[in-house]
Amino acid sequence: MNKRVLSFFVIAFLTGCQMRVLNPKSDTADTLTNLIYLSFGIMMLVLIVVFVLFVYFLRKFRERGKAKFNIPPDEKENKWLEITWTIVPVLLLAILAVPTVKATYDLTSKVSGSAGGSKGDAMIVEVVGQQYNWKFTYENGKESYDELVLPVDQEVQFRLTSNDVIHSFWIPNLSGKIDVLPGEMTKLSFEPREEGTYQGKCAEFCGAEHTLMRFETKVMSQQSFENWVQEE
Amino acid sequence: MNGMNVPFIGEVPSDIVVSWIVTILLGAALFWWLTTRRKWPLVWDYMTTTDNRKIGTMYILLSMVFFIRGGIDAMFIRTQLAIPENDFWVFQSQKYNEVFTTHGTVMIFFVSMPLLIGLMNIAVPLQLGANDLAFPYLNAISFWLFVAGGVIFNMAFFFNAAPNAGWTSYAPLATDTFTTGPNNNYYIFGLQVSGLGTIFTAINMIVTIFRLRAPGMKMTRMPLFSWATLITSFLIMIAFPVLTIALLLLMFDRIYGTSFFLGEYGDPVYWQHLFWIFGHPEVYILILPAFGIFSDVISTFSRKRVYGYTSMVVAIALIGLLGFMVWAHHMFTVGLGALANSIFAITTMLIAVPTGIKVFNWLFTMRKGVVRITTPMLFSLGFIPTFVIGGVTGVMLAVAAADYQYHDSYFVVAHFHYTMIGGTILGAFAGIYYWYPKMTGKMLDEKLGKWHFWLFIIGFHLTFMPQHFAGLNGMPRRVYTYTWEDGVFLLNFVSTIGAFLMGASMLFVAWNLYKTHRLTDPVGADPWDGRTLEWTVGSPAPEHPFQPVPQINSIDAYWYSKVERKRLPESEEARPSPIAIQTVAPVLLAGVLIVMSVGFIYGWVWMQIIGGIAALGFFIYRVFNDERKAVYRKEEES
Numbered sequence: 125m126n127k128r129v130l131s132f133f134v135i136a137f138l139t140g141c142q143m144r145v146l147n148p149k150s151d152t153a154d155t156l157t158n159l160i161y162l163s164f165g166i167m168m169l170v171l172i173v174v175f176v177l178f179v180y181f182l183r184k185f186r187e188r189g190k191a192k193f194n195i196p197p198d199e200k201e202n203k204w205l206e207i208t209w210t211i212v213p214v215l216l217l218a219i220l221a222v223p224t225v226k227a228t229y230d231l232t233s234k235v236s237g238s239a240g241g242s243k244g245d246a247m248i249v250e251v252v253g254q255q256y257n258w259k260f261t262y263e264n265g266k267e268s269y270d271e272l273v274l275p276v277d278q279e280v281q282f283r284l285t286s287n288d289v290i291h292s293f294w295i296p297n298l299s300g301k302i303d304v305l306p307g308e309m310t311k312l313s314f315e316p317r318e319e320g321t322y323q324g325k326c327a328e329f330c331g332a333e334h335t336l337m338r339f340e341t342k343v344m345s346q347q348s349f350e351n352w353v354q355e356e
Numbered sequence: 357m358n359g360m361n362v363p364f365i366g367e368v369p370s371d372i373v374v375s376w377i378v379t380i381l382l383g384a385a386l387f388w389w390l391t392t393r394r395k396w397p398l399v400w401d402y403m404t405t406t407d408n409r410k411i412g413t414m415y416i417l418l419s420m421v422f423f424i425r426g427g428i429d430a431m432f433i434r435t436q437l438a439i440p441e442n443d444f445w446v447f448q449s450q451k452y453n454e455v456f457t458t459h460g461t462v463m464i465f466f467v468s469m470p471l472l473i474g475l476m477n478i479a480v481p482l483q484l485g486a487n488d489l490a491f492p493y494l495n496a497i498s499f500w501l502f503v504a505g506g507v508i509f510n511m512a513f514f515f516n517a518a519p520n521a522g523w524t525s526y527a528p529l530a531t532d533t534f535t536t537g538p539n540n541n542y543y544i545f546g547l548q549v550s551g552l553g554t555i556f557t558a559i560n561m562i563v564t565i566f567r568l569r570a571p572g573m574k575m576t577r578m579p580l581f582s583w584a585t586l587i588t589s590f591l592i593m594i595a596f597p598v599l600t601i602a603l604l605l606l607m608f609d610r611i612y613g614t615s616f617f618l619g620e621y622g623d624p625v626y627w628q629h630l631f632w633i634f635g636h637p638e639v640y641i642l643i644l645p646a647f648g649i650f651s652d653v654i655s656t657f658s659r660k661r662v663y664g665y666t667s668m669v670v671a672i673a674l675i676g677l678l679g680f681m682v683w684a685h686h687m688f689t690v691g692l693g694a695l696a697n698s699i700f701a702i703t704t705m706l707i708a709v710p711t712g713i714k715v716f717n718w719l720f721t722m723r724k725g726v727v728r729i730t731t732p733m734l735f736s737l738g739f740i741p742t743f744v745i746g747g748v749t750g751v752m753l754a755v756a757a758a759d760y761q762y763h764d765s766y767f768v769v770a771h772f773h774y775t776m777i778g779g780t781i782l783g784a785f786a787g788i789y790y791w792y793p794k795m796t797g798k799m800l801d802e803k804l805g806k807w808h809f810w811l812f813i814i815g816f817h818l819t820f821m822p823q824h825f826a827g828l829n830g831m832p833r834r835v836y837t838y839t840w841e842d843g844v845f846l847l848n849f850v851s852t853i854g855a856f857l858m859g860a861s862m863l864f865v866a867w868n869l870y871k872t873h874r875l876t877d878p879v880g881a882d883p884w885d886g887r888t889l890e891w892t893v894g895s896p897a898p899e900h901p902f903q904p905v906p907q908i909n910s911i912d913a914y915w916y917s918k919v920e921r922k923r924l925p926e927s928e929e930a931r932p933s934p935i936a937i938q939t940v941a942p943v944l945l946a947g948v949l950i951v952m953s954v955g956f957i958y959g960w961v962w963m964q965i966i967g968g969i970a971a972l973g974f975f976i977y978r979v980f981n982d983e984r985k986a987v988y989r990k991e992e993e994s
Contacts, residue, residue, distance in 0.1 A: 142843070143825060143828040143829040143830075144828070144829050144830040145761045145827075145828040145829070145830065146828060153761075155757070156757060156758055156760065156761050159755055159757055159758045160752070160755075160758050160761065163751065163752045163755050163758060164752065167748035167749075167751055167752060168748075170712075170744075170748055171744060171745065171748055174715060174719070174740070174741070174744050175741060175744075177716075177719050178719060178740055178741060181719055181722045181723050181727075182722065182727065182737065185658070185722055185723060185724065185725050185726065185727045186727045186729065187726045187727055187728045187729070194659075194726050195659060195726075195919060196658075196659055196660050196724055196725050196726055198660070198661055199660075199661075199663075199724060201663055201664040201665075201667070201717075201720075205716075205720070206664055206667055206713070209712060209713060209716040210709060210712075210713060213708060213709050213712045214709055217705045217706070217708060217709070217751070220705065220751070220755065221701070221702055221705060224698070224701055224702075224705075224754075224755045224756060224757060224758075225698045225701070225702070227755075227756075227757035227758075228694050228697050228698050228701065228756040228757045229694045229698065230757075231757050231760070232693065232694035232697055232756075232757070288528075288534065289526075289528050289529040289534055289624075290526060290528070290529070290624055292689060292763075292764060294830075294832070296761065296829075296830035297830075299760070300689070300757070300758075300759075300760020300761045300763070301689045301760050301761070301763050301764065302689055302691065302760070303689045303690050303691060305624065305625070305690070305691075306528065306618070306624065307620075307623075308691075310691045311691075323830055323841075323842070325830065325832050326832070327689075327763065327764040327765065327832045328526075328764055329453075329521075329522050329526070329529070329764075329833070329834040330529060331453075331529060331534065331535075332449045332450045332453065333449060334453075334834060334835065335449075335835040335836050335837055
């Protein structure tokens with residue numbers, strides 16, 4: 125059973141390169157994907173150790189014909205073994221914790237830091253989430269609904285708020301989520317690196333038609349973006 | 357198809373009409389069966405009992421009923437999600453929201469909790485050498501409050517008002533501004549009433565464990581299930597009052613127009629803090645007793661003492677403690693800031709350490725043992741790899757920045773089903789097969805038990821393994837459909853097949869129950885060759901079984917007495933014996949609280965007043981009818 129599960133995990137993960145979260149198209153999403161692979165690698169190590177011991181002990185010590193009435197002697201726990209499986213996980217977690225904290229600081233200061241925190245040339249898009257659509261307002265006042273248009277290779281900062289309940293803004297290819305709260309403003313920024321059309325979704329359950337609260341993100345060349353944003 | 361015109365009532369969705377018909381038919385069949393088999397005296401006996409075994413059995417029986425309910429909801433969810441752009445029966449939009457809200461709430465509060473509490477009721481006093489829980493009457497109250505909560509919550513569906521804001525009931529969606537109608541009032545009162553029962557159970561367990569252990573059974577000689585119960589009870593005592601307060605505030609927002617969670621002075625994030633300060637310890641409340649069951653089962657069927665007893669106890673305590681310091685990992689995307697997110701990421705990762713210690717200790721308990729694969733052992737063995745997968749995805753989720761991607765996606769859904777089913781439900785099944793002789797005096801059929809296990813575990817992995825990948829491909833949770841372009845069709849389709857396999861496995865349980873009770877003979881006191889005190893008393897466990905009380909001189913005392921071919925010595929010291937009575941008062945209290953709750957749910961003030969006066973009357977009645985007074989007086993005189 126374990127082998128089956130394991131191979132399924134591995135194969136499915138290798139084919140996962142097409143999966144949106146693992147197919148990053150922005151600087152932010154890139155960092156997140158690397159972090160996901162790192163944590164996955166460390167955790168696979170743990171998983172393999174446990175599975176190997178599990179299968180080995182089970183095969184070796186399973187009750188067989190003549191062992192049926194054996195009473196195994198009591199054993200005192202080995203102090204060194206106990207210390208090993210306390211210290212090693214701590215070390216593994218430390219290896220994981222350092223990049224975690226670093227990435228969390230890098231990305232989160234962007235998420236909710238002051239506007240001055242980002243480079244001055246970031247393009248600003250105001251986002252309003254409401255049951256059940258998204259409104260985007262660009263710097264020149266142009267508005268669009270459920271369609272977000274961004275220029276490639278240009279840092280963009282979103283300032284998000286909600287008109288009603290809590291929503292969550294998510295473009296899996298481009299960045300992680302940030303919640304959209306009523307009466308408050310949250311922030312998120314990233315720099316798209318490849319032209320294309322990406323799915324955007326509301327990730328926080330927000331009522332009857334939460335499912336339909338989706339939008340499309342079109343990343344296009346600087347020139348096409350200029351044309352689009354100037355259009356009436 | 358979606359709506360039916362019922363005479364005198366009006367337009368009603370067809371799923372509700374079907375459930376009415378099914379309920380009436382099943383109710384009639386049950387009534388007929390009870391009457392022709394002359395079972396009513398037995399029902400009355402159970403309704404008025406304060407015996408821990410009977411109450412525990414009722415807990416488990418009722419949780420299985422709710423398990424069927426929650427399971428059918430899961431089938432509806434999986435059928436609706438089987439293919440893209442599906443329109444199954446009525447389960448879209450708000451109806452779908454009602455189904456997943458009910459599924460989550462029922463499975464957590466009315467299946468997992470009472471399954472474990474039922475097993476505690478049956479096994480803990482027996483493991484300790486106690487004659488009952490410390491407060492048998494309070495125990496009956498706990499059980500009937502759970503029944504009342506379950507009835508209130510399930511009533512919602514029959515009156516076409518099922519809660520629809522998710523089992524987490526986030527504000528402001530759950531306030532009356534955004535979800536009008538009685539729906540989410542049902543959620544509040546269902547959980548409030550049953551939560552009270554849970555708190556009483558925790559008090560009962562703590563006092564039982566501290567006061568009623570057999571002579572010589574030091575804390576350091578207690579079986580690990582009893583240890584897990586003790587620490588779980590402390591977690592309940594701290595966490596559940598927070599839920600009580602959160603629900604009270606939400607109730608005031610909904611019913612009396614306060615604004616704790618929205619408006620100028622309120623904040624919806626308060627709800628999330630309160631809910632998860634309760635909610636995260638809650639998942640440890642659900643997993644620690646299961647850990648205890650696995651420890652006892654693995655030790656018994658490896659014919660060895662549990663490896664690293666002390667570190668096992670320390671690990672449970674550490675998990676319990678750390679469990680209170682991690683709640684904000686449910687809120688990484690709220691924007692609490694980098695510092696808060698980093699701290700909560702690290703505390704969350706730390707929980708992996710004591711959990712890892714436990715896993716290795718279980719593995720080393722098997723090492724050099726004689727591993728006998730019975731049904732309870734099979735469930736424990738299935739647990740280890742399954743739960744470790746759930747554990748490692750837990751660490752992945754703890755990586756705060758990466759969680760911005762996983763959060764609220766199907767990756768999370770997969771993770772918590774791996775821990776909750778892979779841990780709690782497998783643990784409960786292991787416990788039920790293991791202690792079934794103590795409940796009923798019979799042993800469940802091993803062959804059917806193994807069928808149950810294999811179908812269940814294969815179905816489980818088929819259902820939830822693909823959901824990790826659906827999440828990574830951008831599928832948010834709590835959506836009722838998806839498109840072909842989303843690229844998650846195959847993953848969802850496999851998931852649906854797995855879910856039906858799990859459903860099918862439960863048919864083997866039904867068959868097993870039937871076969872066991874019709875065709876097999878009762879078993880003796882110790883059918884598994886056990887190690888702890890519950891196997892010294894008859895099957896089923898009689899009321900007040902330890903007379904005289906055994907003297908305990910080591911861990912697993914019963915096992916060593918068998919090895920040395922001696923009887924357990926009897927103790928001269930007496931322990932206070934809790935007083936059993938027959939009383940219908942707990943049932944009446946449950947009825948009164950249902951009346952009062954319905955009054956609040958629909959805002960009928962006259963009904964609130966009647967229910968309130970009756971509840972108050974109950975307390976006054978109890979003050980003058982305490983069965984312990986006479987006994988205490990006698991004790992003082994002698």
